[in-house]
Amino acid sequence: MSEYSQSQSVGIVAxxxxxxxxxxxxxxxxxxxxxxxxxxxxxTLNADRSNAILICHALNxxxxxxxxxxxxxxxxxxWDNMVGPGKPVDTNRFFxxxxxxxxxxxxxxxxxSINPATGKAWGADFPLVTVxxxxxxxxxxxxxxxxAKFCAVMGGSLGGMQALCWSIRYxxxxxxxxxxxxxxxxxxxxxxxxxxxRQAILSDPQFSDGHFSEKGEKPRLGLRVARMIxxxxxxxxxxxxxxxxxxxxxxxxxxxxPEFQIESYLRYQGDKFAEYYxxxxxxxxxxxxxxFDPAAEHGGSLAKALAPAxxxxxxxxxxxxxxxxxxxxxxxxxxxxxxxxxxAYAEIAAPNGHDAFLLEDPRYLATVxxxxxRAMS
Amino acid sequence: xxxxxxxxxxxxxxxxxxxxxxxxxxxxxxxxxxxDTRQATGYGIEIxxxxxxLCIANGVNVLQRDLEGGLRxxxxxxxxxxxxxQTLQAMRHTELVLTEMLRIGRExxxxxxxxxxxxxxxxxxxGRMPVSDDLPYQWYDTPNVHLxxxxxxxxxCEKKGYRVxxxxxxxxxxxxxxxxxxxxxxxxxxxTRS
Numbered sequence: 001m002s003e004y005s006q007s008q009s010v011g012i013v014a015x016x017x018x019x020x021x022x023x024x025x026x027x028x029x030x031x032x033x034x035x036x037x038x039x040x041x042x043x044t045l046n047a048d049r050s051n052a053i054l055i056c057h058a059l060n061x062x063x064x065x066x067x068x069x070x071x072x073x074x075x076x077x078x079w080d081n082m083v084g085p086g087k088p089v090d091t092n093r094f095f096x097x098x099x100x101x102x103x104x105x106x107x108x109x110x111x112x113s114i115n116p117a118t119g120k121a122w123g124a125d126f127p128l129v130t131v132x133x134x135x136x137x138x139x140x141x142x143x144x145x146x147x148a149k150f151c152a153v154m155g156g157s158l159g160g161m162q163a164l165c166w167s168i169r170y171x172x173x174x175x176x177x178x179x180x181x182x183x184x185x186x187x188x189x190x191x192x193x194x195x196x197x198r199q200a201i202l203s204d205p206q207f208s209d210g211h212f213s214e215k216g217e218k219p220r221l222g223l224r225v226a227r228m229i230x231x232x233x234x235x236x237x238x239x240x241x242x243x244x245x246x247x248x249x250x251x252x253x254x255x256x257x258p259e260f261q262i263e264s265y266l267r268y269q270g271d272k273f274a275e276y277y278x279x280x281x282x283x284x285x286x287x288x289x290x291x292f293d294p295a296a297e298h299g300g301s302l303a304k305a306l307a308p309a310x311x312x313x314x315x316x317x318x319x320x321x322x323x324x325x326x327x328x329x330x331x332x333x334x335x336x337x338x339x340x341x342x343x344a345y346a347e348i349a350a351p352n353g354h355d356a357f358l359l360e361d362p363r364y365l366a367t368v369x370x371x372x373x374r375a376m377s
Numbered sequence: 378x379x380x381x382x383x384x385x386x387x388x389x390x391x392x393x394x395x396x397x398x399x400x401x402x403x404x405x406x407x408x409x410x411x412x413d414t415r416q417a418t419g420y421g422i423e424i425x426x427x428x429x430x431l432c433i434a435n436g437v438n439v440l441q442r443d444l445e446g447g448l449r450x451x452x453x454x455x456x457x458x459x460x461x462x463q464t465l466q467a468m469r470h471t472e473l474v475l476t477e478m479l480r481i482g483r484e485x486x487x488x489x490x491x492x493x494x495x496x497x498x499x500x501x502x503x504g505r506m507p508v509s510d511d512l513p514y515q516w517y518d519t520p521n522v523h524l525x526x527x528x529x530x531x532x533x534c535e536k537k538g539y540r541v542x543x544x545x546x547x548x549x550x551x552x553x554x555x556x557x558x559x560x561x562x563x564x565x566x567x568x569t570r571s
Contacts, residue, residue, distance in 0.1 A: 314433075333440060334450045337420070340396075345440045346429045363426045370430035 008084045010042040010091050013067035013077070015107060018144045024102075024137060027291075030127040034116060037141050038107030039063045039099040042083065043091035045147070051376065052095045052147045054138060055079065056155030056162035059230070059285050060277060062106035065098035066091075081360045088369035089154075093376055097145065102137050103129040103285065105278035111210075112278055124210020128284055131158070131292045135165045139173065151375055153311075154178030156357035157324065158285070161292050164332065167309040168294055174311040176375045178368065181321055181357035183328035184302050184335070185293035190323065193233055194286040197226035201279045210280050219279045224270035226282055231269050236320035236353030302335035312342040314371045316364065318356040319349045344371060382550040383563055384410055387460065387486055390543060390567045391415045395457035398481060400444050400474075401464035404428050405437035412436065419456060422447065445470055448477045456482040463511075463563075465489050466521040475537065479570050484542065488565040491546070493526030493558040510549070511562050527558040530566065540571035 015038050024032045040063050045052060055065045057078070066077035066084050083089040083096055100108040103126060111126040118125075142150065153166040153174050160182025167177040186194070204222030206212055212219055235243075244262040251259075258264040298304035313336055317329035326347050336343040346367045350356040356364070380388075384407050391397060394416050399408045402421025405428075411417035420438045423429065432439035440447075445468060459482030461474065466489050468474045478485040490511035491497075500507035506516040514521065525533075527546065534541060546553040546561030553561040 330442075330450070337450060338452070340418075342438050343420075343440070344429075344433050344438055345442075346426075347441045349426065363429070366430040367433065370433040374433055374436055 008086050009076075009080060010067040010084050012070045013040050013042065013064075014069070015040050015063060017107070018141055020137075020140055020144075022140075024133065024140070026127055026133045027130040028128050032102070032109065032127065035102060035109035035137070036107075036113070037099055037102070037109075037137060039097055039141060040065060040067075040077075041098075041145075042066055042096045043094050045095040045145075049147055050149070050151060051093060052097060052142075052145070052150050053089060053152045053154060053372075054142070054150050054166075055083065055089075055096060055098045056134075056138070056153065056159035056166075057098070057101065058155065058157040058159045059289070060273070061159075062104065063098040063100040063108075064106075065096065078358065081358075082365065082368065088365050089372060090369075094151065094372070097141070097147075099138055099141055101129070101134045103127075103281060103288075105281040110278070111280035111284070112213075121213060122280075123213055124280055126280060126284070128287055130288050131161050131165050132169065134288070135162055135169055138162070138166075139170055142173065149173045149175060152176040152178055152372065154180070155182075156180040157182060157354065158289055158292075161289075165292070165294065167311040167313070168305060171308050171310045176314070176371075177309075177311040178314045178316070178371065179329070179332060180314075180316040181318055181324055181329075181354055182315075182332070183324040184295060184331050186290055187328075191290050193229055194290055197229045198283055198286055200225035200229070201283060204279075207279060210283075212279070218274070220271075220274040223274040223277060223279050223282060224267075227273035227277075228266040228270045231266060233323045234354045236322065236351060238320055239351050239353055242351070302331060303338035306332075306335045306339055306341070309336075309339070309341065312375075313344070314368070315343060315345045316357070316367065317345075317347050318352070318354070318364075319347060320351055321354045321356060323354040380410060382547055383462070383488055383565060386545045386547075386565055387411070387462070387488070388414055390484075390486055391417055391458060395419075396455070398422070398451065398456045398459045399437075400448075400459065400461045400478070402428075402432060402437060402439060405432035405435035405439060407460070407462060408432075408437045409435040444468065444474065448474075448481060451481045453480055454483055458482050458484045458486060460486045462486075462488050463490065466523050466525070469522060471523050472533075472537070475533075475539075479539065479568065483569065485539075485568045486566065487530075487568065488563060489525070489530070491527050491558065491561050491564045492524040493528060494548075494562045495559045496562070498559070509562065527561065527564050530564065534566070534568065538571050539568045541566055542569055543567040 021034045061078040064077045066080045100106045103110045115122045153163045155163050160179040163177045201222035204219035206217040207219040247261040294305040295302040317326040333345045348364045397417040397419040399421040408421045459478040497507040545565045546557040547563045
């Protein structure tokens, strides 16, 4: 697939920081007195400011959507196959904004940043933030960038939930919402997986009620198990069978050392994640997922929740995604049909499970490309 | 590009500003024609992966799903017209699809290749399964599971209590008036519940 090769990367990019001093009221009732959002932009905002696309990230990603850093040439953005010159989100035409959400550990205000009230890191004291809070903060970033209305707000998984939330919360500020591999809320099973992941962290002796960094510690074991659990839900049974099957590393040892390839793969993923991710952030992001449920305020009617939305929609699901299955996307489509909204829906027969939204499937990329071409024409 | 004769007949049957559901909308050419010339709004349904980006490029609200069982999401009488263009013969549950069409739509447009066409009859007389412009498949690779004639469809409409608002039969691009079940290769019906 040379079409999507590195030669069409946005190249070297640099994050920017926007500081906001007007307090942000959070859904929990708490306030953030002031906060920072880290973001990246690619492409050029046109004269009438009509070509901006906001990219919302999922659980463990960030504002680094595309390109690389001058001092970290291997640190390629998480959606680099989607965003770049000539790519489906074509930076020759669109002004693309990637933003790091509040509560994250990649630069925006969160548990790792300094609480101005105490002069120390927020740690466990950083408030719980929701998808609605993220979207409100993103809207302020849009104000800061002079973007009254996005041509599109898009994201996969939790990012897709933010796009959905944008269409409800700021209907006049979104022309198109691209909701990919998402769900209108989490099922009991989804919440159950999140809860097991949280328990792994909360019960790690090094978690210290979230105040681990003051002690110079880190709940690595908890984070590692949390990531292992999460990772299982991101890939399909089919893909796991194909990639690992029952392959052994060196034959049976009759011990608890990793013997099957899948065990060593999960341990590797867990170890890697525990190094770069923050436990307090993980707890908060999984809670934001659990809390998201726009229909709840409308007696469980997603159609009523989506009634204010005026955007046109592209909804995409992947057949082997069992975390947010196609049925969940069809619920969103049904609610949009009930409101007579413009919606296109693609159900991509990809083998990769939930992770498919990050991968290079030509049918998927062609669908997004066609949709955004149409959006700009 | 010239407009297909059957598409222009369908466009003539769509009232301006109608809400339309096009079942098996392909690359969205028909829906785009109806949107452009009749200001139709609504959705197209298509199962084929490769057609989805083409529909989107044509500005069609395409929903990727199977027609059989995929119509439950649409409320009763929520469309002015539901179209099934040259697809009924490939449906497994023929009656159910027709019932669903007139549950969802006030009117239905159904077009199908006429198995009573003289050319088809000739090939059968010669002992072979027919292959033609409207039935372009060999018996072993055809998606068509229910082949039927104009007379068969008339009988089904009568059984189901459907009223034929309009009927147009074509032989190639030419309208056929007399002996339609012999001279017509493509039949087009505009139906409602009586």
